[in-house]
Amino acid sequence: MRRTVFNEDHEAFRTTLREFIASEVVPHFGDWAREGRVPREFYARLGELGIFGIQVPEEYGGAGESSFKFNAILTEECARAGVSFGGSSVHTALCLPYLLAYGTEEQKKRWLPEFVSGRMMTAIAMTEPGTGSDLAGMRTTATLSADGGHYVLNGTKTFITGGAQADRVLVCCRTAPPTPEDRRAGITILAVDARSEGYAVGRKLEKLGLRASDTAELSFTDVRVPVEDRLGEEGLAFGYLTHNLPQERLGIAVSAYAQSAAAVRFAHEYVRERTVFGKEVASFQNTKFVLADCKADVDAMQAVVDRALDAHDAGELTAADAASAKLFTTELAARVIDRCLQLHGGYGYMLEYPIAGLYADTRVTRIYGGTSEVMRSIIAKSMGL
Structure with missing residues (x-):
């Protein structure tokens, strides 16, 4: 279509x-x-x-x-x-x-x-060791100086994409402790200059996929951050973070769809070139049926993504809509790409073939931006459950 x-x-x-x-x-x-x-x-x-x-x-x-x-x-x-x-x-x-x-x-x-x-590359530091999706549980702190001129930042962040090469990092931190009524209160975003004293890039993390994307641990030891580098109002950052989540999750849904479409393309090309028992792999009925199923799945993903893109540009994409798009595409992408790799046989497990990279890269789409379990909770809540 x-x-x-x-x-x-x-x-x-x-x-x-x-x-x-x-x-x-x-x-x-x-x-x-x-x-x-x-x-x-x-x-x-x-x-x-x-x-x-x-x-x-x-x-x-x-x-x-x-x-x-x-x-x-x-x-x-x-x-x-x-x-x-x-x-x-x-x-x-x-x-x-x-x-x-x-x-x-x-x-x-x-x-x-x-x-x-591109002279100033940025990253965002939300996740901390041991907290995962629980952003309200973050322990990195920033204390305002007595003269009100700067914050003193202390803490550790992990899984920071682009963190090894970033020049300025949007660090989510606590400027006030949570209250019994609201665990999300007291979180602030500071745009931290990576050249600051006490700012350190720790381990560059070895990942299963997305291997050309640097991912690092960051630590802050008495880092002085000018108050002019605070982004938005103090203590209101949790609301800022949730405001951008629909677009972030839409981006992940687009990625899952695009990776699936690419997987079908790679598998289609491979089975037309590869012969087994003297016949093209593409000539076997199983190959045809598997690719037909995958093509239908990709078409469905494309329809969901395109509708979500139109809704987002119109300012109508809700948190539940984005969660639904992410859940559907990322879960389905895992199955599509797995089946396309299977059609490659042993070569699909070799990194010189792009299907292997897609297989590894797509796994994280069900984790970052909110896990599939979190997406289900958001959708269920929108249904009044």
């Missing part, structure tokens, strides 16, 4: 992006995955191309687009080629919405031009 969710501008962007990925990413991606990060100069290249500025207002050096659909095309094209842009998805899809929504005019003028150019 013809997709109607994208217009001519979107498709022109897709064409340019596909050419860029083929010429400047695919030839190097294997090296990046082995090194556990993309080179820093690649982020500067993305800045030159305007990738980081699509949703940044023109007065700060961006293109001023409000649609999330350009982000979706970026996700689709990376998955199609079996590559990624490292931790830059956090830079644009997670950090930027907070800077735009809660940054002061002074902060936007100070940060966004460098954000757009």
